[in-house]
Amino acid sequence: MAEVKLFGVWASAFSKRIEMALKLKGVEYEFIEEDLKNKSPLLLKYNPVHKKIPVLVHNGKPIAESLVILEYIDETWEGPAILPKDPHERAQAHFWAKFLDEKCLPAILKACKSTGEEREKAKEEVIELLGFLDNEIKGKKFFGGDNIGLVDIAGNFIGYWLGIITKLVGIEIVTEERFPNFCRWINEYNNCSFVKENLPPKDKLIAFLKPRFEVLNTSK
Missing domain, CATH: 3.40.30.10 (Glutaredoxin)
Structure with a gap:
């Protein structure tokens, strides 16, 4: 057991x-x-x-x-640290992880599930929120610095799921022009061997999400 x-x-x-x-x-x-x-x-x-x-x-x-x-x-458990030891850095990691869950995720889902004017308004909110993340990741490999940390782990949705879902519903949010630092992080994140090993296969995930989101694309 x-x-x-x-x-x-x-x-x-x-x-x-x-x-x-x-x-x-x-x-x-x-x-x-x-x-x-x-x-x-x-x-x-x-x-x-x-x-x-x-x-x-x-x-x-x-x-x-x-x-x-x-x-x-x-x-x-011992092993690579998820949270930094420095109290201020630790507090910042908690702040950004909560920012992802309490601000970004609800706004993203609203943008993907709404239509018309409501969708556009929600999309603008997502763009504003991702702008904060773009600024936070500037000059860093990962949110945790040189290594994966709490915010990177909590950011798996915006790093992987977000691109799939926005494509299914037919909206464009993340572009290199808007978010050069954030896009670099996404690329770094998805090409990290450890991260890739711990993400669901894209084709399988698309098949799972398609009936849940694609229908919204026809009514936008």
Whole structure:
């Protein structure tokens, strides 16, 4: 019986964050694929508040919410650091990770799921938000500096899923003209061997996302 279990979904950026962190630390784990339309009794038991994935179970004790899990992994296992030791740098990493989840992701999904004038307004908001990230990554290889860190792991959605989803719904947001530094990071990120090993196959992900997003393209 595995000491570490991860309840997740293969196509979820939030689940992949946790897998990336566990592999970075060299932690062996059991991945339990969830059906979000028919959630397992164990998932509901381990995360009764949100009833969402991912949930990490370590020695029978559950931890929910991906950013919380990432910090737990960093503090529990030795290996490459996910969070910096310097208090200010650590606080900044937390700030930008929360910025991704609380600002960028909702705005991106709104832009992709809305239509007409509402879509254009949401798109402009996304462009403004990504501008902050473009400025933050300027002069750095990764958000974590020379190595992958918390913000890079939490940024897997904007680094990989975003390009696929915007193409499916037929909107253009990320261009080199708008975001030269951010685009360089995306290229660096997706060509990093460790990152590539921990992302779902593009063709398989497109097939999974297509029925969920492409229909919106016909009504924009």
